[in-house]
Amino acid sequence: MPSGAARYCGVVQISEQAERAKAASRVLATANRQRKDAALAAMAAALEAATDEILEANAGDVGAARAGGTGESLVDRLALTPARLADMARGLRELAALPDPVGETVRGWRLPNGVRVEQVRVPFGVIGMIYEARPNVTADAAGICLKSGNASLLRGSAGCLRTNRVVVAALRAGLEAAGLPADCVNLVEGGHEVTGELMRARGLVDLLVPRGGAGLIRAVVEGATVPVIETGTGNCHLFVDASADQDMALAIILNAKIQRPSVCNALETLLVHRAIADDFLPKALDALTGAGVTVHGDGPSRAADARIVPAGEHEYEAEYLGLDLACAVVDDLDAAVAHIRRYSTGHSETIVTADAAAQRRFTDEVDAAVVLVNASSRFTDGGQFGFGAEIGISTQKLHARGPMGLTEMTTTKYLLLGEGQTRA
Amino acid sequence: MPSGAARYCGVVQISEQAERAKAASRVLATANRQRKDAALAAMAAALEAATDEILEANAGDVGAARAGGTGESLVDRLALTPARLADMARGLRELAALPDPVGETVRGWRLPNGVRVEQVRVPFGVIGMIYEARPNVTADAAGICLKSGNASLLRGSAGCLRTNRVVVAALRAGLEAAGLPADCVNLVEGGHEVTGELMRARGLVDLLVPRGGAGLIRAVVEGATVPVIETGTGNCHLFVDASADQDMALAIILNAKIQRPSVCNALETLLVHRAIADDFLPKALDALTGAGVTVHGDGPSRAADARIVPAGEHEYEAEYLGLDLACAVVDDLDAAVAHIRRYSTGHSETIVTADAAAQRRFTDEVDAAVVLVNASSRFTDGGQFGFGAEIGISTQKLHARGPMGLTEMTTTKYLLLGEGQTRA
Numbered sequence: 001m002p003s004g005a006a007r008y009c010g011v012v013q014i015s016e017q018a019e020r021a022k023a024a025s026r027v028l029a030t031a032n033r034q035r036k037d038a039a040l041a042a043m044a045a046a047l048e049a050a051t052d053e054i055l056e057a058n059a060g061d062v063g064a065a066r067a068g069g070t071g072e073s074l075v076d077r078l079a080l081t082p083a084r085l086a087d088m089a090r091g092l093r094e095l096a097a098l099p100d101p102v103g104e105t106v107r108g109w110r111l112p113n114g115v116r117v118e119q120v121r122v123p124f125g126v127i128g129m130i131y132e133a134r135p136n137v138t139a140d141a142a143g144i145c146l147k148s149g150n151a152s153l154l155r156g157s158a159g160c161l162r163t164n165r166v167v168v169a170a171l172r173a174g175l176e177a178a179g180l181p182a183d184c185v186n187l188v189e190g191g192h193e194v195t196g197e198l199m200r201a202r203g204l205v206d207l208l209v210p211r212g213g214a215g216l217i218r219a220v221v222e223g224a225t226v227p228v229i230e231t232g233t234g235n236c237h238l239f240v241d242a243s244a245d246q247d248m249a250l251a252i253i254l255n256a257k258i259q260r261p262s263v264c265n266a267l268e269t270l271l272v273h274r275a276i277a278d279d280f281l282p283k284a285l286d287a288l289t290g291a292g293v294t295v296h297g298d299g300p301s302r303a304a305d306a307r308i309v310p311a312g313e314h315e316y317e318a319e320y321l322g323l324d325l326a327c328a329v330v331d332d333l334d335a336a337v338a339h340i341r342r343y344s345t346g347h348s349e350t351i352v353t354a355d356a357a358a359q360r361r362f363t364d365e366v367d368a369a370v371v372l373v374n375a376s377s378r379f380t381d382g383g384q385f386g387f388g389a390e391i392g393i394s395t396q397k398l399h400a401r402g403p404m405g406l407t408e409m410t411t412t413k414y415l416l417l418g419e420g421q422t423r424a
Numbered sequence: 425m426p427s428g429a430a431r432y433c434g435v436v437q438i439s440e441q442a443e444r445a446k447a448a449s450r451v452l453a454t455a456n457r458q459r460k461d462a463a464l465a466a467m468a469a470a471l472e473a474a475t476d477e478i479l480e481a482n483a484g485d486v487g488a489a490r491a492g493g494t495g496e497s498l499v500d501r502l503a504l505t506p507a508r509l510a511d512m513a514r515g516l517r518e519l520a521a522l523p524d525p526v527g528e529t530v531r532g533w534r535l536p537n538g539v540r541v542e543q544v545r546v547p548f549g550v551i552g553m554i555y556e557a558r559p560n561v562t563a564d565a566a567g568i569c570l571k572s573g574n575a576s577l578l579r580g581s582a583g584c585l586r587t588n589r590v591v592v593a594a595l596r597a598g599l600e601a602a603g604l605p606a607d608c609v610n611l612v613e614g615g616h617e618v619t620g621e622l623m624r625a626r627g628l629v630d631l632l633v634p635r636g637g638a639g640l641i642r643a644v645v646e647g648a649t650v651p652v653i654e655t656g657t658g659n660c661h662l663f664v665d666a667s668a669d670q671d672m673a674l675a676i677i678l679n680a681k682i683q684r685p686s687v688c689n690a691l692e693t694l695l696v697h698r699a700i701a702d703d704f705l706p707k708a709l710d711a712l713t714g715a716g717v718t719v720h721g722d723g724p725s726r727a728a729d730a731r732i733v734p735a736g737e738h739e740y741e742a743e744y745l746g747l748d749l750a751c752a753v754v755d756d757l758d759a760a761v762a763h764i765r766r767y768s769t770g771h772s773e774t775i776v777t778a779d780a781a782a783q784r785r786f787t788d789e790v791d792a793a794v795v796l797v798n799a800s801s802r803f804t805d806g807g808q809f810g811f812g813a814e815i816g817i818s819t820q821k822l823h824a825r826g827p828m829g830l831t832e833m834t835t836t837k838y839l840l841l842g843e844g845q846t847r848a
Contacts, residue, residue: 026789029788029789029791030788030789109810111803111808111809111810115799115803117809119826122791124821125791125821202645206821207821207822221626221649222649225645225646227820227821227822229822245844248843248844251844251846252844252846254846255846255847256846259846259847359841363839364453364454365450365453365454367453367546367549367837368837369837369838370837370838370839370840371837371838371839371840372839372840372841372842373839373840373841373842374841374842374843374844374845375539375840375841375842375844375845375846376842376845376846376847378846378847379535379539379840379842379845379847380838380840384535384847385535385541386533386535396651397548397549397630397631397651397835398631398651398653398822398823398835399822399823401835401836401837401838402543402836402837402838411821411822411825412825412826413791413792413793413794413795413825413826414793414794414795414804414825414826415787415794415795415796415797416794416795416796416797416799416803416804417783417796417797417798417799418796418797418798418799418800418803419672419798420669420672420675420676420798420799421798421799421800421803422675422676422678422679422680422683422799422800422802423679423683423800423802423803423808
């Protein structure tokens, strides 16, 4: 219902582009795997062919960012190199090698009157992506949407616009070379009001996936009237139970905290059972301070190790995404679960324990996308799960929870096949 | 994160009740099937024990509705009888007999390093329901939420408040008698601002399901910041292809239009292939006018049968929910699909055809929760599908699409079970 929807929402700027994307999505929805994989290969080749042009545009974005005083860590995320561009092309080819989720019969049965029911997997249609300044996300998201049969409306950041224009032009050239509509992949340009229109384009945008910091996610959740999958923020806890193998706990804590501190599945808060706090915390502090981590703790944890600096409410709420770690001593499993319930963002929560009852209670009572026992939260990842591709990690409960691969970018429809049956 | 969420949203009135529901939901989430089924039986018994009190309260609501000038068809939906109350109790007992969706292992595998991954089915937590004036929905929704492990916040209509108060008091007494927290089932009272708070109680309400007319659904979709599943509006089409068995088409049209015209899976628009319009439409009009149906059509259909009255844009957009039917003559399958794309609400769309290619194209190209071939759209129903219980019919693509039973009222979480594995 494009025209009705556009009228109803007062959508002006985005609607034409979204209508074209919707038309393209109808071609794509019935394209078989061979056609989609050929398009992914052509998109990869087109990216490689445009290497010089893309790097030149990217140099423009990088220069503008530096001139505007952007910090070097953000500039690094924005900057492309020939190697990074080759990775983007390889990512598209890897998508071509993955199974096609579309067309799967999820389940099927016959009604008592003989009508055959089939629930089949189909694309959403048009997926909007709102994301921040990494140009590789542009190719990744376009590729994942295409492989799952969806047209994409890509809303990158203003600071990456020069790069995204050239990248999307190459991807669209690849699509056309492979005989699919260029409008399967679309860059959304314009001011903030365009983001608002994208979030409210009911009937045109079938799913919106924000990918970025907590502020972006919140703005989308508050402003959107189209269906949204929230991704990402992870205030991840690890509870060291009294029964834990302490060496195992230390190895998991270090890995979860420092293997890649800037990502959503990194450890942010350590909870230690009171019975072992005096023994365990000094060992943990040796390891953590040796790795450059600052630990912020409550009174009891600071009594156990004086290297711990004071923590307040803010420290327990924070997703540091860096070399800081909050810490608290808890009386027992109940207190650990209560702390997690209070501060968790529902991403990944871990217990280290040798006690089967504690393991069962923790996995039953903690409400998160991923609950881990004796393993690092760094495993909460589509690649680690074996999904081959990941669009993000859902922290909501509706539709998809945890790492999202190609299957999560699809919906289903029911087919009812009869020979004239009517209802009695 | 109850306290944080309440602070963040500025929720005042709803938050205390929702916090209590959240606490109850944690008990319920780990209650096994035996405990939940015992509670459903006790809730049914408590409803029966309160029969006199419920009927007296309902008489008060019915009297107030009549005094306020409410039409008799709405009064009939509001009115309880001993038989309808017995049906409500029987519905709860039938839920007890259904399998428990919670605890199912949806899938499981091992990572290359030996970490075991299990995706298990778990309740959402707290489900909000906003619905109109049928008191049986109060017991149905409470029961479906309970069986699927969820606490419920039930927001019925003001006109049903006396009845709902007594019904919910009985359900809560049943819960307590069975040893589960009364706060598993909660009636939400108060003015319109309370509905707004319910729609924005992020962190407290895990899912909101509006059940009612298009206006209610739209208000919830526009105003909600908690996850929503849209249910229900059905502008359902049926296309009679040139190759159709015309007697079969007539039987399906009559069944879909008049077996129960007031429901969302009833037929609202008939599309007829031009090649058979002059032959088929007079037969269809004989049958439809004989059944009291008024047919509103375009020029070509009125040329085929003069009993058809003029139709404009409004007739094709309308969900009549009564004995009216829109009609149009279309050139071919492409034109039928184009008409459906323009006006469909994505509920149930039907083709009657003997042509395998037309069947395949229609099922591939029409984007709806249920696409039917040679069968009545009245089969789009949880009971007909064999689900045993139905909370509504989802017309959205996220999470659940089509009839929703107990399974659709759950989410999943991943458990990762290791022996100290860390990420390389």
